[in-house]
Amino acid sequence: MKDRIGKAVFWVGWSKGFVQFLSFLSTLYIARLLSPNDYGLMAMTGIWVGALAIVTEMGLSAVIIQFKDLDDRELNLCFWGALGMAGVGYGILYAAAPAIADWFAVPMLCEILRVVSLTLPLTAVRIIPDGLLRKALALDKTSRAEILAVGVALPVQVAMASAGFGVWALVTGTLLMPLMQSVVTFKLSAWRPGIRMGSARARAILNFGSAKLGGSISWAVYEQTDSLVLGKIxxxxxxxxxxxxxxxxxxxxxxxxxxxxxxxxxxxxxxxxxxxxxxxxxxxxxxxxxxxxxxxxxxxxxxxxxxxxxxxxxxxxxxxxxxxxxxxxxxxxxxxxxxxxxxxxxxxxxxxxxxxxxxxxxxxxxxxxxxxxxxxxxxxxxxxxxxxxxxxxxxxxxxxxxxxxxxxxxxxxxxxxxxxxxxxxxxxxxxxxxxxxxxxxxxxxxxxxxxxxxxxxxxxxxxxxxxxxxxxxxxxxxxxxxxxxxxxxxxxxxx
Structure with missing residues (x-):
């Protein structure tokens, strides 16, 4: 345990420092090229996608870390449940996008929201392998996934902003990040999903996950309300x-x-x-x-x-x-x-x-x-x-x-x-x-x-x-x- 914690601090310290330094510099550079209007569109989009992302996650990240000795059937149940919820969430946002754009009186928001909503399934697919790695304090592997994702997404984002793509530079980066992170996380994790599902602890898992999910939903709603209210006013x-x-x-x-x-x-x-x-x-x-x-x-x-x-x-x-x-x-x-x-x-x-x-x-x-x-x-x-x-x-x-x-x-x-x-x-x-x-x-x-x-x-x-x-x-x-x-x-x- 001691060695794993020290190794985790080493990897998290360096990877986060490197990733966030690059992210901060690129954010400042892109902000000089784009306008507050572009960031406003992404903020309006993030309100809805962020809230649905927490709902579709269903508190499973906490379940994976908190419960000891989860077997393959329980992990499969969590995986397919999260992926199914992500698909439902994407369908809801796709259908609701025109109404949301009308409410804000920003027509362009409809198309952007439908594209950015693809992050829901792209993120859901890595919930279980990522949770297993974090539970084992294998943060060196989760850090590698994040570094590679940023290494791919940021150059594309900067290039598109420099080429005049405006808000679509931000949209592309938002999609590339979870896509690459999910691919690399699966590559580094030994776990693979199967079709056999079930659990003798389903009630305990459901109760814990539901309470965590309920708190997360409430948190997501109030956390995004500032942008929601300000965007309307x-x-x-x-x-x-x-x-x-x-x-x-x-x-x-x-x-x-x-x-x-x-x-x-x-x-x-x-x-x-x-x-x-x-x-x-x-x-x-x-x-x-x-x-x-x-x-x-x-x-x-x-x-x-x-x-x-x-x-x-x-x-x-x-x-x-x-x-x-x-x-x-x-x-x-x-x-x-x-x-x-x-x-x-x-x-x-x-x-x-x-x-x-x-x-x-x-x-x-x-x-x-x-x-x-x-x-x-x-x-x-x-x-x-x-x-x-x-x-x-x-x-x-x-x-x-x-x-x-x-x-x-x-x-x-x-x-x-x-x-x-x-x-x-x-x-x-x-x-x-x-x-x-x-x-x-x-x-x-x-x-x-x-x-x-x-x-x-x-x-x-x-x-x-x-x-x-x-x-x-x-x-x-x-x-x-x-x-x-x-x-x-x-x-x-x-x-």
Missing amino acids: SGEVGVGLYSMAKQIALLPVHKISVVVNQIAFPLMAGLQDNVEQMRSVFLRQIRMVACLTFPLCIGLALVTEDLVWVALTEKWLPLVPVLQVLCVSSVVRSCEVLFPPLLLARYRASVLFRWTIGLLLVMPIAFWAGAALSGGLGVALVWALVYPVMIAGMAQRALREIHLNWKLVWDEVAPIVKGTIVMAISVSMLHSAMHTTDAATHMLRLVLSIGLGAVVYSGCIFWQGGRLVGEIVQLVRWVIGKDMTFNPKSTTKGA
Whole structure:
């Protein structure tokens, strides 16, 4: 187990770093070539495809990881069930596309939606082999699949955008990614589907999967409601600006916190009967995630104007205040994703379901009010002000499962918060002292801000000392492949 976790960190660290670096650069380059309208069309499409993708997945990824010793008949049942649901989902979206386009008053959306919906079966086909690889912590193989998929999709996407294909460059990349990832995942997995299906644990699997699915559906609906409401009120340009801001603001969440969860869920599932080790692992996770995401989110909020000037050009400047608010909200969201694996590992999927139902009842109304009052900025403020209140109860229940309280959690992140505050003050002082007039001065201030922030924050963390410094050193050794071992008990002291 220790060797597998160390190997998983090594592969996830390098593959995610490489893939996300390329993705970020290509996103910035393509955004310079395309318009907010193009991104608005994709955001409107993603609302429906994203929601149906979660429905057709049926909670099976969690079932594969959580349940021990699934036999071939059970795996076959899950595979064909997911593929059948994906086919039904595609048929529903194909038939509903004209009505959706009419509702948004964007005729072109119909054709785009019918094409992008093909991602449903392309993604469903890899649910089982991908889940088996993740359950075994064979993240080196899932990482290879992702690297190869990105390596094929991104060059095609960039070439099409450069050739003037507009939104169809984004559509093509959206299709190529799951296609290549599914092909490579099947190649690297030893499992193959068969036709014999059945299970003596069908009821238990169905109950767990249904609760997970119910929570996922509710999450998908409220998560996409911001774009849905904004698209209806502000049109494709408004939602295009917002979707780009949201994509950039959530980079630390998607590229760090979600990556940690790829290891956390199977690890927590394996430790489900050992509360002490679950508590130790969770505290280490929240320290490491906060150590990276807090300064990144706040730093990104501080340099937003310079970043947009340099990377996206003037046509994207209206997103600056929206991006700044979303970056602040991402501080909370980066840690929030660490709590659900605790509940799932303890078979508390029903708690997540009830929580997401609450979100579904509150967040859409808040989004509508925010969008009506102040467009994209109003929606961003909902994420910053309302969402943290909504997650408090779920997080409290998760902490109770591993016998933790908020004071102990604060003790773990306090040095990180202090370092982030000092960094923010330093960068703000630099911005006040350095005025910008053109792209060149924005570039200079951006570079100086990043350098100053990195030096000040690192200095604060190492000056305060503590076990966080040792864990940073160990993480670096994992990433460079020098140390492939992991000891969850090493975090027990003081926990």
